[in-house]
Amino acid sequence: MNWAIEVNNLNVWYGDKHVIKNVSFKVPKNIIFAVMGPSGCGKSTLLRAMNRLLELNPYARVEGQVKINGIDVYSDNVDITWVRRQFGMVFQIPNPFPHLSIYENVALGPKLNGLVKDRSELDELVKQALQQAYLWDEVKNDLKKPASMLSGGQQQRLCIARALALKPKIILMDEPTANLDPVASSKIEELMLELKEEYTIIIVTHNPQQAARISDYVAFLYMGELIEIGETSMVFTRPRNALTEKYVVGRMG
């Protein structure tokens, strides 16, 4: 089977602290894969180890393999900016560049990557990305206005559009609804279900209900260890591990 991403024996340290402990898993294409676990279990670190964003932290050290299309992103001849451009990433705090316009926020990625030949192609790509993120109708007359004028939920959808405009295969989402109200959150969740037709989505969440609602496969991470992984329906109805059971019924963290 052709996997979207394979993680083999991944270990991460911050200084002396071992935060991801020998984690391995494979993610099939065009599904939503949720990584759930209590705060501080290493979910965000795991996500950042996949697109090598972790290397912004000078104290982080990574060992192991992360393969996309059979290429290990950590092998010596792989360019780190290339790796990051294979992923679209959405963060816990909606983080559009507030000094750039709505249009520029989306256009930035494709411009840097040389994904487009001219202005009209760029316009088209920006429009597509905003449509896919269900934001186009709300902002089509305000494309020149600064991104900071949007509401939190709109900003998060703008960030999704920004990630989509990179034409990635995989979208990484780090608790994308943690700072949104319920209405905005459910909009993002609906959007994710649409997007998995075209993309593979890996979402990190501390909320087991969210994982149950939207994911096809789920992994439970606890103190840096992968405790359990499987089809979401199985993990939630018949967890094999006592810790997982405790977590999914809400008696932990």
Add this chain to the structure above:
Amino acid sequence: MKSGRIFYTILFFFVFTSLLIVVGVVTSLTVTSYPIFSRDGLSFIFKSTWNPVKEDYSILPALLGTLITSAIAISISTPLAISLAVFSIEIVPSKFRAFINNISDLMASLPSVIYGLWGLYVLAPILHQYVMMPLHHYLGFIPLFSTKPIPTNLFTAGVLLAIMIIPFASSVIREAYNAVPYYLKEAAYSLGMTKWEAIKTMLGYIKSAIFAGIFLALGRAMGETMAVAMVVGNTFTFPKSLFDMGYTISSLIANQFPNAEAYNYMIPALYGGAFILFIVGLAINLAGLYWIKKVMIKS
């Protein structure tokens, strides 16, 4: 309760005293310069003579000198201040960062007479031989470089000012750059930006702070006296090129005040110059503060 009241009384007294001093300075600037404005009106600002024998004074050449040297200083120091700030944060290994910042702060605290001496005996000859003479020789047809330079002139003063104000602009920019939220850095790098592209994006984000730093540095450049007086040439002529010897308002005041008592209108004229410098400097500092405020509201 009682000791609190005493504390507030003392505090109020000191605050009031400081305010009173400021008001006093502005009042005496206005009152003392009044005779020259009432005699000459606006022609005190817009003529270009300084003739104590005829009691004929005006300020335009010195005002232009102030504006020209400050403009040179800002155009040279801005790219350097931005580079220094970015360099100290993004490039320098963290253990040397404090060292670089200390050097920069030390530069800011050196007495200006030291810059003046160094400017006169080290910087001016070097600029003269390696920058001004070649510019004049090859590009002398451009009015800016048309005067045959001697070492002390407006250009040398501008370059010296640039060196002096770099740490001021740089520290404002450094603080702002350090305050860029981590999640914006992550956003930049997650789009596959190179370090250089990410730095450009972050600088765009803090551009208001960059303007603020430049304005504050500009305010300082316009008021700087001692160092400028030592290298500007101190000649009262209408500047026709960057290589003309000249005056700035502050160097004019510093050079002329010893003789001023001997004339009827020179003291009002010098105060008039100070008054104009005060107004221009105030406007620029207010603009700088306005930008900083804007930055603070944003973040």
